Amino acid sequence: MSTTPEPGTLAPATIAVAAGRPARAQGGHVNPSVPMNSTYVSRGVVTPDELSYARGDNDAWHPFEEALAALEDGGAGTARRADGDASGPDAAATAILFSSGMAAIAAIFSLVPDGGTLVLPRHAYQAGMVLARQISERHGVTLRYVDIADTDAVVAALDGADLLLVESPTNPMLEVADLPAVLGAARAAGVRSVVDNTFATPLGQRPLVHGADVVLHSVTKYLAGHSDVVLGALVTRDAALAATLRDHRTLHGAIAGPFEAWLALRGLRTLALRFERAQATAAELARRLADHPEVAEVRHPSLPGDPGHERAKAQMTGFGAIIGVRPRPRPGGADDAAARADAVVDAVRLWLPATSLGGVESMLERRRRWGTEATTVPEDLLRLSVGIEDVEDLWADLDRALRA
Ligand SMILES: *Cc1c(COP(=O)(O)O)cnc(C)c1O
Numbered sequence: 357m358s359t360t361p362e363p364g365t366l367a368p369a370t371i372a373v374a375a376g377r378p379a380r381a382q383g384g385h386v387n388p389s390v391p392m393n394s395t396y397v398s399r400g401v402v403t404p405d406e407l408s409y410a411r412g413d414n415d416a417w418h419p420f421e422e423a424l425a426a427l428e429d430g431g432a433g434t435a436r437r438a439d440g441d442a443s444g445p446d447a448a449a450t451a452i453l454f455s456s457g458m459a460a461i462a463a464i465f466s467l468v469p470d471g472g473t474l475v476l477p478r479h480a481y482q483a484g485m486v487l488a489r490q491i492s493e494r495h496g497v498t499l500r501y502v503d504i505a506d507t508d509a510v511v512a513a514l515d516g517a518d519l520l521l522v523e524s525p526t527n528p529m530l531e532v533a534d535l536p537a538v539l540g541a542a543r544a545a546g547v548r549s550v551v552d553n554t555f556a557t558p559l560g561q562r563p564l565v566h567g568a569d570v571v572l573h574s575v576t577k578y579l580a581g582h583s584d585v586v587l588g589a590l591v592t593r594d595a596a597l598a599a600t601l602r603d604h605r606t607l608h609g610a611i612a613g614p615f616e617a618w619l620a621l622r623g624l625r626t627l628a629l630r631f632e633r634a635q636a637t638a639a640e641l642a643r644r645l646a647d648h649p650e651v652a653e654v655r656h657p658s659l660p661g662d663p664g665h666e667r668a669k670a671q672m673t674g675f676g677a678i679i680g681v682r683p684r685p686r687p688g689g690a691d692d693a694a695a696r697a698d699a700v701v702d703a704v705r706l707w708l709p710a711t712s713l714g715g716v717e718s719m720l721e722r723r724r725r726w727g728t729e730a731t732t733v734p735e736d737l738l739r740l741s742v743g744i745e746d747v748e749d750l751w752a753d754l755d756r757a758l759r760a
Pocket of ligand 1: 456457458459481484523527552554555573574575576577586587588
């Protein structure tokens with residue numbers, strides 16, 4: 357049994373540290389243990405709250421699930437509980453841990469009926485898009501791609517749809533959706549909405565507060581934060597929907613291991629420090645990159661001229677720590693755009709050439725090296741995931757690589 361302070365009374369940075377601790381007892385543990393069990397002592401008819409078999413429910417997941425639910429809830433659940441409204445879609449949030457972000461996406465896509473309609477961003481996490489195409493072919497699901505920053509286009513696409521998937525900012529183009537507008541429109545149209553909050557984290561934005569039915573995370577990224585685990589999660593206030601999603605996890609078996617769940621909570625403890633530093637460094641690097649002679653284009657919502665700047669300012673705390681950069685082609689150079697960008701990746705010494713993001717270590721990659729990336733993503737777009745190293749060391753390495 358773990359304890360989580362009432363989220364309504366605490367700031368997110370505090371919740372990340374204080375939530376999901378063991379109950380306070382003299383000589384008791386300050387951290388949850390790593391319980392290693394495939395089954396639990398059990399006889400007779402089992403109630404839903406009892407532990408019986410570790411694929412269905414597992415106490416190794418609970419501390420992280422409690423902490424993430426409290427972070428995404430942002431105190432609203434507490435206020436409603438005080439009003440005596442403790443069930444239904446307005447209840448406090450619950451989190452469901454999965455073996456990966458993709459397992460969480462698969463559980464979400466399972467909500468779309470055969471022959472149904474899924475509205476999704478034209479730019480979004482590419483493995484999710486590959487899975488959507490597969491489901492479309494096998495189950496006759498219609499896919500409606502939208503520019504998630506174009507609110508009118510999103511609202512128009514909701515007509516007769518079953519599910520709206522939102523990413524904001526998008527991976528890797530950093531487009532920013534008007535969350536209150538598109539989530540409100542989905543609710544009004546009776547379309548279930550899911551927001552992939554991997555890039556912003558619950559410290560950057562809380563989609564449940566803006567009206568999302570479900571929040572999705574690749575826990576692999578900022579929440580765990582150290583590039584050492586692969587995990588995913590869903591968070592919702594809808595108790596019936598939570599039960600459906602848990603059933604999916606139990607029946608498809610995409611469950612987290614106890615030690616991975618423990619590592620995710622260990623990483624979550626420092627989320628506020630890591631994310632604040634990474635965001636601040638990203639904004640500074642974006643500002644310098646915008647003036648760099650070897651850079652053709654920079655995308656980061658912190659830049660006053662960025663198309664997503666005003667929206668991000670209105671609905672986010674900070675601007676995130678992912679930057680999009682296109683190197684300037686060399687005048688008279690024989691290199692094509694992709695080769696020019698690849699040369700930057702080859703030239704860095706401190707930045708890590710790798711896919712993934714959200715770790716303490718800064719990483720970069722050319723996104724179109726993946727054959728599955730959307731073809732509207734420029735061939736020479738580099739996605740930079742800014743970590744927590746010293747800003748001057750990161751800048752020196754990037755500046756040298758761009759000029760190499
Ligand atoms: C990485 C990522 C995912 C997939 O998560 P995994 O943990 O790799 O399965 C989903 N959405 C976004 C935005 C991601 O960056």
